[in-house]
Amino acid sequence: MADDIFILGINMTKFGKHPDKDTIDLAAEAAMAALADGGVTMQDMGVLAAGNLMEAAAGIGQQLQKQIGQTGIPVYNVANACATGATALRTAIMAVKSGECEMGLAVGVEKLSGAGLLGGGGSAKSDKKVFEPKGRYGAVTSTDGRIGTNTMPGVFAQIGMEYGHKYGGTSFELFAKISEKNHAHSTLNPLAAYTKKMTLEEIMGDMMIAYPNTRPMCSANCDGAAAAVVVSGAKLKTLSLEQQRRAVKVSASVLTSDPWQESCQVLPDVNTLTKMAAKQAYEQAGVSPEDLDLVELHDCFATAELVHYDNLGLCEEGGAADFFNSGATWRDGKTPVNVSGGLESKGHPIAATGIANIWEVCHHLRGEAGDRQIEGAKVGLAHVIGLGSACGVHILEKSAA
Amino acid sequence: MAAVPIVDYLVLGDEPHLVAKQCTSCGARFFDRRNACASCSGTSFEDAVIATSGELKAFTIVAFAAPGVPVPFVAGVVDCDGTSVRGNVINTEPDADHVSLGMKVRLATYAVGTDDDGNEAIGFGFEPIEN
Numbered sequence: 422m423a424d425d426i427f428i429l430g431i432n433m434t435k436f437g438k439h440p441d442k443d444t445i446d447l448a449a450e451a452a453m454a455a456l457a458d459g460g461v462t463m464q465d466m467g468v469l470a471a472g473n474l475m476e477a478a479a480g481i482g483q484q485l486q487k488q489i490g491q492t493g494i495p496v497y498n499v500a501n502a503c504a505t506g507a508t509a510l511r512t513a514i515m516a517v518k519s520g521e522c523e524m525g526l527a528v529g530v531e532k533l534s535g536a537g538l539l540g541g542g543g544s545a546k547s548d549k550k551v552f553e554p555k556g557r558y559g560a561v562t563s564t565d566g567r568i569g570t571n572t573m574p575g576v577f578a579q580i581g582m583e584y585g586h587k588y589g590g591t592s593f594e595l596f597a598k599i600s601e602k603n604h605a606h607s608t609l610n611p612l613a614a615y616t617k618k619m620t621l622e623e624i625m626g627d628m629m630i631a632y633p634n635t636r637p638m639c640s641a642n643c644d645g646a647a648a649a650v651v652v653s654g655a656k657l658k659t660l661s662l663e664q665q666r667r668a669v670k671v672s673a674s675v676l677t678s679d680p681w682q683e684s685c686q687v688l689p690d691v692n693t694l695t696k697m698a699a700k701q702a703y704e705q706a707g708v709s710p711e712d713l714d715l716v717e718l719h720d721c722f723a724t725a726e727l728v729h730y731d732n733l734g735l736c737e738e739g740g741a742a743d744f745f746n747s748g749a750t751w752r753d754g755k756t757p758v759n760v761s762g763g764l765e766s767k768g769h770p771i772a773a774t775g776i777a778n779i780w781e782v783c784h785h786l787r788g789e790a791g792d793r794q795i796e797g798a799k800v801g802l803a804h805v806i807g808l809g810s811a812c813g814v815h816i817l818e819k820s821a822a
Numbered sequence: 823m824a825a826v827p828i829v830d831y832l833v834l835g836d837e838p839h840l841v842a843k844q845c846t847s848c849g850a851r852f853f854d855r856r857n858a859c860a861s862c863s864g865t866s867f868e869d870a871v872i873a874t875s876g877e878l879k880a881f882t883i884v885a886f887a888a889p890g891v892p893v894p895f896v897a898g899v900v901d902c903d904g905t906s907v908r909g910n911v912i913n914t915e916p917d918a919d920h921v922s923l924g925m926k927v928r929l930a931t932y933a934v935g936t937d938d939d940g941n942e943a944i945g946f947g948f949e950p951i952e953n
């Protein structure tokens with residue numbers, strides 16, 4: 422039987438605006454803190470996986486090594502949309518699991534403050550205006566806004582609306598209430614970009630971005646980094662009792678891509694691959710959704726959080742609206758979801774998100790979450806999804822030691 | 823002056839319609855070219871005419887878009903007799919009082935603009951079917 426994998430050290434920077442720090446500064450801050458948290462240094466690392474989306478060709482891993490330690494170990498620079506951080510972590514886990522090394526470091530970092538609306542742009546331009554077919558659809562002019570929308574708030578709005586059409590129970594107000602929950606949760610998280618409680622009226626009355634998503638119902642573009650040190654079970658046994666006590670077991674680590682579905686060519690399918698990842702993760706970990714003490718899921722928009730209740734099996738099929746209305750996903754509910762404040766409040770520095778979600782869960786499993794501690798948390802799940810699509814699901818368990 | 827479709831899968835004429843490439847093995851439909859079917863890996867395709875009416879199964883009202891894209895507009899997905907089609911809902915007010923999930927719509931075309939050679943681009947969207 423393969424050896425278990427543990428998170429030995431983990432850290433996230435404060436998410437928000439960091440005008441005085443560049444990408445490498447942020448990555449170095451998270452990486453050094455994660456190493457210190459695990460009681461190790463770069464000298465102990467056998468692999469480095471570095472995630473960054475906006476500068477995917479820049480070799481962020483090697484740049485980071487120059488900042489914190491060039492030891493000649495293999496570097497994997499990864500980019501996988503909003504699942505980039507989870508992919509970096511999974512890459513380090515695979516290297517340790519394969520036996521190539523005993524410890525690895527995964528880092529995710531992004532500078533996004535002021536990036537504005539993602540996914541838009543790309544209008545045709547030339548000196549002489551001539552309608553000539555171009556691209557895979559033979560378009561003679563820009564199709565964004567003429568044949569649907571390319572904006573992320575618009576795409577994810579349709580994903581939530583599609584769920585409502587299929588199962589009923591959704592409304593502008595329901596989606597806004599999900600956002601109300603996450604903003605309320607954020608008041609307890611000092612590392613969140615936004616920590617202001619918002620009333621339902623404030624959320625619904627705010628600037629409409631793409632109905633039914635108003636501005637506070639969208640994830641916030643911001644700067645941030647997160648990093649994790651993973652270690653094999655065999656190596657962990659040789660470390661101090663304190664390191665063993667704080668280590669968090671990675672009970673499942675799964676990455677999926679989107680299998681073909683009828684409508685996936687016109688509206689990205691974020692459901693099927695999440696369902697697949699969740700099923701595999703529950704099987705790997707030998708736990709069921711009822712066992713989860715907390716869940717950090719990819720609420721890039723309020724409309725997205727709803728569908729993932731269903732995709733992750735937290736409720737019965739089609740029952741996401743009822744599940745939310747029961748209060749289950751508030752921090753005092755049956756299955757607390759996004760007690761960090763979620764991407765809507767905490768912020769979404771793309772490549773950092775997939776490791777920051779793991780950090781949040783680890784924080785509770787170690788009993789170190791302070792004011793927002795979910796009492797007695799033993800098992801948690803972290804989920805991210807990137808359009809294209811890629812889905813990462815990790816299940817984490819409190820160390821038995 | 824000639825009329826040109828905004829995309830190559832829009833067929834103009836007396837009865838404008840959309841056409842997809844259909845996998846001859848499994849029937850999966852694609853609006854762009856594929857080397858092998860994403861569903862079954864088959865490699866043979868034939869043209870298939872898409873139904874010109876259907877049901878709105880998802881939509882959003884975009885209020886904030888890239889520069890140069892006029893807002894607000896309604897973007898949606900229409901179930902045209904089993905084939906999902908991406909398009910805007912047009913010829914109605916772009917608000918939640920006039921657009922609803924499950925509403926019946928049909929294909930409609932409109933002039934997008936004219937180029938320097940006098941060619942007119944024709945776009946398409948879906949308009950509500952009055953009851």
Ligand SMILES: [Zn+2]
Nearest residue numbers: 845848859862
């Ligand atoms: Zn096929």
